Amino acid sequence: MNAPNSFRNQPDERGHFGQFGGRYVAETLMPLILELDREYRAAKQDPAFAAEFDDLLEHYVGRPSPLYYAPRLTEALREGAPAGKGAQIWFKRDELNHTGAHKINNCVGQILLAIRMGKTRIIAETGAGQHGVATATVAARFGLPCVIYMGARDVERQSPNVFRMKLLGAQVIPVESGARTLKDAMNEALRDWVANVHDTFYIIGTAAGPHPYPELVRDFQSVIGREAREQMLKRTGRLPDVLVAAIGGGSNAIGLFHPFLDDAEVKMLGVEAAGHGLDLQHAASLAGGAPGVLHGNKTYLLQDEDGQIAEAHSISAGLDYPGIGPEHAWLRDVGRVEYTSVTDVEALDAFQLLCRTEGIIPALEPAHAIAAVAKLAPTMDRDAIILANLCGRGDKDIFTVAEALGAQL
Amino acid sequence: MTRISTAFAKPHPALVCFVTAGDGPTAAILDVLVAGGADVIELGMPFTDPMADGPAIQAANLRSLGAGTTTADIFALATGFRARHPATPLVLMGYANPMVRRGAEWFAAHCAAAGVDGVICVDIPPEEDDALGPALRAKGIAPIRLATPTSDAARLPTILDGSAGFVYYVSVAGITGKQQAAQGSIDEAVARLKAATDLPVAVGFGVRTPEQAAAIARVADGVVVGSAIVELVGEHGDSAPGKVREYVSALANAVHSARKVPA
Numbered sequence: 179m180n181a182p183n184s185f186r187n188q189p190d191e192r193g194h195f196g197q198f199g200g201r202y203v204a205e206t207l208m209p210l211i212l213e214l215d216r217e218y219r220a221a222k223q224d225p226a227f228a229a230e231f232d233d234l235l236e237h238y239v240g241r242p243s244p245l246y247y248a249p250r251l252t253e254a255l256r257e258g259a260p261a262g263k264g265a266q267i268w269f270k271r272d273e274l275n276h277t278g279a280h281k282i283n284n285c286v287g288q289i290l291l292a293i294r295m296g297k298t299r300i301i302a303e304t305g306a307g308q309h310g311v312a313t314a315t316v317a318a319r320f321g322l323p324c325v326i327y328m329g330a331r332d333v334e335r336q337s338p339n340v341f342r343m344k345l346l347g348a349q350v351i352p353v354e355s356g357a358r359t360l361k362d363a364m365n366e367a368l369r370d371w372v373a374n375v376h377d378t379f380y381i382i383g384t385a386a387g388p389h390p391y392p393e394l395v396r397d398f399q400s401v402i403g404r405e406a407r408e409q410m411l412k413r414t415g416r417l418p419d420v421l422v423a424a425i426g427g428g429s430n431a432i433g434l435f436h437p438f439l440d441d442a443e444v445k446m447l448g449v450e451a452a453g454h455g456l457d458l459q460h461a462a463s464l465a466g467g468a469p470g471v472l473h474g475n476k477t478y479l480l481q482d483e484d485g486q487i488a489e490a491h492s493i494s495a496g497l498d499y500p501g502i503g504p505e506h507a508w509l510r511d512v513g514r515v516e517y518t519s520v521t522d523v524e525a526l527d528a529f530q531l532l533c534r535t536e537g538i539i540p541a542l543e544p545a546h547a548i549a550a551v552a553k554l555a556p557t558m559d560r561d562a563i564i565l566a567n568l569c570g571r572g573d574k575d576i577f578t579v580a581e582a583l584g585a586q587l
Numbered sequence: 588m589t590r591i592s593t594a595f596a597k598p599h600p601a602l603v604c605f606v607t608a609g610d611g612p613t614a615a616i617l618d619v620l621v622a623g624g625a626d627v628i629e630l631g632m633p634f635t636d637p638m639a640d641g642p643a644i645q646a647a648n649l650r651s652l653g654a655g656t657t658t659a660d661i662f663a664l665a666t667g668f669r670a671r672h673p674a675t676p677l678v679l680m681g682y683a684n685p686m687v688r689r690g691a692e693w694f695a696a697h698c699a700a701a702g703v704d705g706v707i708c709v710d711i712p713p714e715e716d717d718a719l720g721p722a723l724r725a726k727g728i729a730p731i732r733l734a735t736p737t738s739d740a741a742r743l744p745t746i747l748d749g750s751a752g753f754v755y756y757v758s759v760a761g762i763t764g765k766q767q768a769a770q771g772s773i774d775e776a777v778a779r780l781k782a783a784t785d786l787p788v789a790v791g792f793g794v795r796t797p798e799q800a801a802a803i804a805r806v807a808d809g810v811v812v813g814s815a816i817v818e819l820v821g822e823h824g825d826s827a828p829g830k831v832r833e834y835v836s837a838l839a840n841a842v843h844s845a846r847k848v849p850a
């Protein structure tokens with residue numbers, strides 16, 4: 179495939195990233211989706227919108243997040259590396275954001291859009307609960323009622339976040355259909371939305387769904403990459419050699435990657451969840467899926483030969499989804515970004531490694547990115563720089579990790 | 588005249604009945620729908636993620652998939668139906684992914700070979716027509732579009748352009764099987780649609796009783812009943828055909844005689 183002039187001017191006006199993306203929704207939703215698109219274009223042109231977004235990110239979320247060189251992790255990985263090898267490892271610390279993950283960046287942007295459109299009720303789906311918490315947070319901040327759909331299985335494995343959402347005034351509805359995880363929560367949120375289009379704004383939590391969601395979520399999350407690029411240039415005088423980020427739907431990854439996409443010297447690695455292994459149950463839609471249509475967009479999906487969607491599995495509730503945002507599907511097909519996958523066991527090891535070497539408890543989602551970093555760093559020269567997105571903190575995961583490690587709490 | 592236009596040209600309004608393929612004894616159920624008086628059949632293609640459906644049709648989808656229903660099984664059901672009922676229009680209804688999985692051309696060719704007359708795809712709006720519409724039209728299969736309470740005057744031409752067969756008016760903004768729309772809003776919407784298109788207009792979502800069906804049939808060209816039939820199948824399983832037949836006969840009587848002036 180011919181490389182385009184820029185990798186940064188997707189999607190087209192119909193929301194297509196090459197063959198991916200689009201607006202595959204029920205007719206009831208179409209007028210609202212079109213209105214959202216118009217409203218988003220207008221907001222993009224409006225300096226007052228940008229000013230309010232920036233102000234909230236600075237004073238409410240706590241941005242910019244630090245760029246951190248991880249000396250002991252770097253050294254630990256050099257120990258097993260060949261002579262002269264072992265890249266420097268840096269983290270973009272979005273786990274320090276208010277509510278503990280990158281999800282809040284997007285929620286701030288979307289709630290401002292909701293208010294602009296005169297919507298008075300907020301709904302969202304959540305997997306790990308981080309997006310649910312971030313949505314409940316901005317809903318409380320702006321005084322709007324909020325309903326969060328969460329798979330019943332995720333309600334069980336992410337109970338601290340369920341309680342957080344309730345404290346923030348949200349109603350949490352456990353979804354009992356399917357595998358009772360993120361995909362099913364998204365179905366139920368869409369069902370709510372079609373029945374309440376007149377007053378309800380759906381804050382989608384990742385860079386997926388019908389156009390313009392993949393684009394606007396990316397734009398709101400791109401603050402991660404813009405800051406990181408500037409910080410890295412200021413601190414080291416150069417750009418990183420490789421960016422690494424975990425992929426559920428792909429919002430933290432595209433947020434980090436997008437501002438660097440036209441820096442040809444910067445390589446990028448997206449890390450999917452290989453669950454029990456790629457030959458067993460997993461959540462790696464690029465590695466094990468095929469193009470298809472689900473939840474408003476065309477993208478790679480885990481599915482059978484008849485187009486029935488497969489149940490994903492990952493120890494990380496935030497990665498436990500059988501699809502991926504359409505821009506990643508495109509970036510993989512044009513070859514700009516490389517994608518790999520990491521198993522539950524590898525992620526658990528990386529989780530513990532970061533705890534012990536850097537005094538940082540990561541979420542299980544970025545633990546996947548760290549596991550990929552641990553494989554990659556020993557193959558690169560010592561003066562090379564890897565920048566990974568530490569997109570969430572692990573407080574929410576301690577029960578899951580304890581169980582996986584056989585510890586009694 | 589196509590089978591669909593013939594069905595809507597009868598001297599009475601049409602009863603359109605929906606069932607989920609592979610849930611219960613589908614072939615026998617299809618036969619009793621026709622015997623009971625259904626004028627058009629919608630055969631639902633089960634999908635793991637029926638985002639526009641309420642609990643009844645969701646459960647039917649899961650039962651069908653749980654029983655192992657494949658796309659090949661659905662086409663076999665359609666082929667058998669066409670052999671037994673040469674005149675009754677058969678429409679496949681479902682979600683995009685199972686339809687486009689092997690390519691739109693593959694799907695359209697199999698529809699044509701099985702004697703399918705039209706396709707309703709819930710999550711392919713006119714904006715994404717390329718994904719399936721051209722392939723269907725090339726095989727003479729009608730892409731049947733949905734209009735909804737959110738389809739305002741500005742939106743209608745987009746929906747109607749490229750529609751064929753009939754227009755399915757979804758009378759409530761919401762999922763299948765829930766509340767019924769106020770009759771006044773249906774009357775108004777049907778009038779608006781009929782002013783904008785020559786295609787027949789069928790109204791569905793939330794229709795349960797013969798009385799509701801008759802009230803709609805007074806203004807619309809057709810009435811669609813789905814969840815109520817699917818619930819009977821769910822409740823009665825293998826013995827559903829008798830119950831379905833009884834229910835559909837009552838609906839058909841009400842719909843077919845809706846416009847007759849009482850003697």
Ligand SMILES: Cc1ncc(COP(=O)(O)O)c(C=O)c1O
Pocket residue numbers: 279280281305306307308309383384385424425426427428429430431495496497541543544569570571
């Ligand atoms: C901390 C964290 N990272 C990553 C993800 C995955 O989402 P995305 O790929 O959109 O960043 C989640 C989702 O819940 C999350 O909570």
